Amino acid sequence: MTPETTRKRAPSRRSLATRARILDAAERVFADKGFAGATMRDIAAAAGTQVGLVHHHGHGKEDLFRQTIARRAEELARRRLDALAVCKAQGTPTLPAILDCFFGPYLNLAQGDAQWLAYARLVAHVSADPAWRDISEAHFDPTAQVFIAEIAALYPAAPRARIAAVFVYSVSAMLALVTSRWRIDALAQDGAAGTLDDLVAFCAAGLGASLT
Amino acid sequence: MTPETTRKRAPSRRSLATRARILDAAERVFADKGFAGATMRDIAAAAGTQVGLVHHHGHGKEDLFRQTIARRAEELARRRLDALAVCKAQGTPTLPAILDCFFGPYLNLAQGDAQWLAYARLVAHVSADPAWRDISEAHFDPTAQVFIAEIAALYPAAPRARIAAVFVYSVSAMLALVTSRWRIDALAQDGAAGTLDDLVAFCAAGLGASLT
DNA sequence: GTCTATATGTAGATAGAC
DNA sequence: GTCTATCTACATATAGAC
Structure with a gap:
């Protein structure tokens, strides 16, 4: 040593x-x-x-920002990939199951812990800002590619570019569930809404219709 | 005078x-x-x-910001409501038709004019930030409520809160199409993707599955 | 590692000549 | 309305005592 x-x-x-x-x-x-x-x-x-x-x-403001992203990125990615591995061990996963493996860790961590909720909102900032494109590429895109490939396996005839597009729509809906609950509540006027199951149902149907 | x-x-x-x-x-x-x-x-x-x-x-930075939003908000809202009125004149509009009336003006204006594209990205900033909640409420929510009501008429049994949630998912996908094309392209690796028709198909299927 | 003090730049905003 | 010069506050960042 x-x-x-x-x-x-x-x-x-x-x-x-x-x-x-x-x-x-x-x-x-x-x-x-x-x-x-x-x-x-x-x-x-x-x-x-x-x-x-x-x-x-x-070590400066920008470095600090990057540290906050990097600190939890690996754990989030690992949880997503672990969930997918569990799914695949039981046979070919369905589309809703794949989405659940991607959305679930993100939303459940955000729901259970205030600090993870902050991280989830931070991820939304990075995902929306091309100025942080390098962060997205380093920390988020590799996992996204794995899930896109998994979806592509279910829809071999669908062009890759279209899968990427609808995947990004789905991710933006996932982020909206964390960042825009205030807006959902304002528009709903009464009652609570916005659950993981809602989101999976919405995106699975949308993806299925767009890729067949 | x-x-x-x-x-x-x-x-x-x-x-x-x-x-x-x-x-x-x-x-x-x-x-x-x-x-x-x-x-x-x-x-x-x-x-x-x-x-x-x-x-x-x-008149100060914040006032200037609000002016930029307010300047085009009315025209965007009017185009959406006009499109919806045209649809309704031809009978009860379908779900894809309703979505097309909401997405179409936003995306087509953004596609045809650099200044409107900037406005579209500005709208995405405001929509994502609860600090500008009052702007959303003043300029965007009234139109959103009209479209939510139109969707509710197609699905009378669906709870209002769920309609609001999936509508916000749809709006976030619409915004992603303008703000995150760089991300779609990065994940697609080849070929172009992300069209109004894609988006409408995705959201219509998602909404339909979530509300029945 | 911690904390105080400070250096240096740049932000929003305004006053006043034209 | 336009433009120059400037005020004041606060930003990031660092130096140096402890």
């Missing part, structure tokens, strides 16, 4: 906690205000620390 | 052109960078004028 490794693996407990608090705060603030709208001071206040510390741990 | 009215109705030709240029520039810059990411200096540069003039005509 080299000295460098030792130093990296044994930071004080306090520093770990502070760094995590800063990343949590950044996640929430970036989710709320977007990258440009958020300030390092907002994040410092949300984390209960000083601005200098946010710079120190974040 | 009062003197005040006369003064308001007879500004110099130059001032009209400048004001329009500023609004056009604001539309493009806000669409590109969002509200927080855009600066008055960006807008002045895009308009080929001075920062002071942007403030003068825009």
Whole structure:
């Protein structure tokens, strides 16, 4: 074990906690205000620390933003791919089952944990902004390609470009369920709406009709 | 005609052109960078004028933003409602026909004119951000309610909240077609995709399956 | 690692000459 | 209405004491 490794693996407990608090705060603030709208001071206040510390741990605003995305991206991708693997172990998965494997981890994590909900909204920001295209390509597109390939296997005659288009429609609906519940509620006027099952039914029918 | 009215109705030709240029520039810059990411200096540069003039005509950054939305909102709403009226004149409209009346004006205007395309992307920003909830309520929700009511008439047994949810999914897919073509292209790898007909087929099938 | 103080740039907004 | 110059506030970022 080299000295460098030792130093990296044994930071004080306090520093770990502070760094995590800063990343949590950044996640929430970036989710709320977007990258440009958020300030390092907002994040410092949300984390209960000083601005200098946010710079120190974040290595600048943009780097901090990328860290918040990267921190959870792998786990989300793994959960999606694990769910798909479980499905496939039971035979050829149906279209709704495939969509459920993609939507389910995202929505269930967002529903169960406030910090994951912030991350889910952050993902929506990145997905909508071509300025973060490289982040989408690095963290989200590989998993999306796996699911697109799975759908393509069910509809061998459908052109790849059309599958990609309707997949993006489906993803945007998934993101809307997390980011636009306020709008759904405003338009619904009464009663709750917007569930994973609703979304899967909507997208499965749409995809099926578009690809056959 | 009062003197005040006369003064308001007879500004110099130059001032009209400048004001329009500023609004056009604001539309493009806000669409590109969002509200927080855009600066008055960006807008002045895009308009080929001075920062002071942007403030003068825009009455502050937020007011300028609201003006860019308000300027075209009425025309977009009118085109949608006119299309729906034409449909209804020919008998009870089908679900795809209703969706086409809502999506068509938005997508066709965006496709035919660079300035309308900027507006379409601006609409996507507002629709995604609860901070602009009041703008959505003032400019977009009334038209949305008309179309939701039209869909509800086709599916009398479906709960209103569910119709609102799937309508928001559909709108988010429509917005994605304008804002996320880069993502569709990246995932498609080859060939073009994403047309109004695709979108209508996708959403009509999804809505139909969710509401019966 | 933590915190204070500060450097440096740039934001929105305004005043006043023309 | 137009344009120059400027005010004030706050942004990111860093330096240095502890």
